Amino acid sequence: MxxxxxxxxxxxxxxxxxxxxxxxxxxxxxxxxxxxxxxxxxxxxxxxxxxxxxxxxxxxxxxxxxxxxxxxxxxxxxxxxxxxxxxxxxxxxxxxxxxxxxxxxxxxxxxxxxxxxxxxxxxxxxxxxxxxxxxxxxxxxxxxxxxxxxxxxxxxxxxxxxxxxxxxxxxxxxxxxxxxxxxxxxxxxxxxxxxxxxxxxxGGKDSDGDGIYDKDDKCPDVPGLAQFDGCPDSDGDGIPDAEDACPYEAGLAEFNGCPDTDGDGVPDKDDKCPTVAGLKALDGCPDSDGDGIADGDDKCPNEAGPKENNGCPWPDRDGDGVLDKDDQCPDLAGPASNQGCPEVTEEVKKTLNDYAKTILFDTGKSSIKTESEKVLKDIIAIINEYPTAKFSVEGHTDSVGSAANNLKLSKERAASVMQYLIQNGVGSSRLSSEGFGQDKPIASNKTAAGRSVNRRVEINLAN
The missing domain is CATH 2.40.160.20 (Porin)
Structure with missing residues (x-):
């Protein structure tokens, strides 16, 4: 051929x-x-x-x-x-x-x-x-x-x-x-x-050996799957790694491939409590008592309470219906109208004045006689039962002597009693004193008995 x-x-x-x-x-x-x-x-x-x-x-x-x-x-x-x-x-x-x-x-x-x-x-x-x-x-x-x-x-x-x-x-x-x-x-x-x-x-080239030629392979250097045009899905969750926010943890499409272990709608990567179902508003953590404070930050997780008290309800130690935080007398029952403190009743006022009238002074002077210390302590005890109440110590005299001297003496005696109360535990901001001399008698100054009654100290509730 x-x-x-x-x-x-x-x-x-x-x-x-x-x-x-x-x-x-x-x-x-x-x-x-x-x-x-x-x-x-x-x-x-x-x-x-x-x-x-x-x-x-x-x-x-x-x-x-x-x-x-x-x-x-x-x-x-x-x-x-x-x-x-x-x-x-x-x-x-x-x-x-x-x-x-x-x-x-x-x-x-x-x-x-x-x-x-x-x-x-x-x-x-x-x-x-x-x-x-x-x-x-x-x-x-x-x-x-x-x-x-x-x-x-x-x-x-x-x-x-x-x-x-x-x-x-x-x-x-x-x-x-x-x-x-x-x-x-x-x-x-x-x-x-x-x-x-x-x-x-x-003549086809398959650099990564995944059976998909480089021409059609969107990830030619990394073995992948045909359904993802040659790109990998490392965690096998049906979401290619390039679109998977958690490529090495199987997850859900709604969370871009990230898992939600506790099923609370918050992906684990954003969930501060990934193994316990919780609320989105609390980054996936639970709030058992529904007070808006995550259990982990709530000192009373099973009792609703404000954030200001670390999730615990405010106490009311004296049981008067006024919370301790608003109660100026948390250990003494009192109405809300008086900020939780007890109110001074007419009976208490009468008792104070009955005690006050028995305070004795040296003749013509403002110094208190020692035999009046007991009644003063009783007065202090009563005043301290009403820690928010303010009192006025008022001095009075009979009409013997000049009006000017009597006014001066009444002021000094009232101030002397007030100082005694302050020195023995009553807050100074709660007390004031005033003298009225012979201007407010409660009995006739024509008799010795009447004049004796007019020489007095009164302790009244200040307005």
Whole structure:
């Protein structure tokens, strides 16, 4: 075979071309290896050739076949369903149409001496299967051109093709194709060339080895899942790591992939009490008594109380209905109208004045006699029972002597009693003193008994 060296050279060239330009898109390259059959008969030419497509499948009489790998093609996917394929093929022509016996009318195969057939062709094809998303079954149509030699005669050809591929998997398939070759020179016959063989797609790059080619892999350097376009989901919660706020803890979509262990609607990353159901307003912590203070910060978690008292209810030690915080007398019961302090009753007022009237002074002086100390202590005890009440110490005299001296003496005696009370535990802010001299008698000054009653000290509730 004169053109065997050409065929071998073409094979090496096509293989080197494919290896040098692979791995830039998802399996963009395909290699075809198969056998071919050349049929010069059904091409619409006079005898020994015949009408178009006449006896198109008469392989026995018209097809020239070499039972060996005689076709090598390399294809490159261009895009949008289009591919370019370069093919080299080799054959031997011994059947050249049919001869008709003029007497009997019978047709016999026209045989010639074995002629070497060699062709190099280029073809642009369009995938109908890809356009219709047929998957494994991929019919296609193509157009192209080439150069064909029969022995030492060669000419260019215009080619049209139709074929079908069947892919067993993403890389391996079977291809059947027929090509009509119209020669530009009369000395080369028009002819059909049929081929069948296996195809191998390759050239896709998968850097991370996750089965998703880099072209379609949004995370080409990290193994991932097809459902996430090649990106990982480390915690397996159905949310890709890039969109997962907690990529290493399985969580919920509503919390951007973060878990909510206690199911309180607050994700663990924001939950100060992640294992105990709580309230969003309290960063996921519980409030057992509903007072708005998280149990962890509540000194009385089971009793509602104000924040100002650390979550505990305000006490009312004296049980008077006035809370200690508002009660000026927290240990003495009293009405709210008197800020929780006991009120000075008329009976108490009378008792104070009965005691006060018994206070004795040295004659004509403001000094208190020692025998009055007991009654003064009793007065102090009564006053201290009413810690918020204010009292006025009032001095009075009889009419003996001048009015001026009597007024002065009454003031001094009232002040003397007030000082005694202050020195013995009564707050100074609660006391005042005043003297009225002989102006407010409560009995007649004409009798000794009356004058004795008028010389007095009174302790009254101040307004």
């Amino acid at each position: 004169k053109h065997l060296s050409r065929f071998l050279f073409a094979m090496l060239f096509l293989l080197s071309f494919s290896a040098a330009n692979a791995q830039d898109k998802n399996n963009p390259w395909a290699v075809f290896i198969g056998t071919n059959a050349v049929d010069v008969y059904p091409v619409g030419q006079p005898a020994p050739q015949g009408p178009f497509f006449d006896e198109f499948f008469n392989a026995n009489d018209h097809w020239n076949i070499l039972p060996a790998p005689t076709v090598l093609g390399v294809g490159r996917y261009i895009g949008d369903g289009f591919s370019f394929t370069a093919t080299g093929s080799l054959n031997t022509i011994s059947k050249f149409g049919s001869n008709t016996n003029p007497i009997t009318g019978e047709e016999t195969t026209n045989r010639v001496a074995d002629l070497t057939y060699f062709a190099v062709d280029g073809l642009i094809s369009y995938s109908i299967g890809e356009a219709l998303s047929w998957g494994k079954v991929d019919p296609y149509l193509g157009v192209g051109g080439g150069y064909t030699w029969v022995d030492d005669i060669g000419a260019g050809t215009l080619n049209g093709s139709a074929g079908i591929k069947y892919w067993f998997n993403d890389n391996f398939g079977f291809n059947v194709q027929t090509v009509y070759k119209h020669a530009f020179e009369d000395y080369l016959p028009n002819h059909f060339q049929h081929s069948a063989g296996i195809m191998l797609k390759f």
